[in-house]
Amino acid sequence: MLAARRVCAAPDKKGDRVSRFLAGCLAVLLLCAPAVRAQEKKKGSDNTRNVKGMVQSPEGAGVKQAVVYLKNTKTLQVNSFITKDDGTYSFHELNPDIDYELKAEANGLSSPARTLSSFDTRKEAVIDLKLVNKK
8 A cells, every 4th residue: 555655645745846947937928027128128129220310500500509400201190309519309209100291490481391211221411400480
């Protein structure tokens, strides 16, 4: 009878070892998951682009505190940027597969809309916006 109990008890011990091993593996995977997600996010940021430029007055001078609007033509979401003292603006981490429309306004003047096309493969596009009288 004792031998039979040992044979029956052995699978339980082996099953316990397998369960503990699997639980340990699961714990390691859960601990590593945030690091893997961070690497995926970092890789994704390599697949972005930036746009920068200057808002210019009709005379060609940089316009400080002009508002630059960036419109995602797919979602119609609009972001804005108030230009620096030298009239420059920038938008970062844009999706390269989407067209964006840029426009500036200041002091009752506005610029014609300019498009940053998805066919433009530059990682950092430069688009200057010149203010004209609103019509």
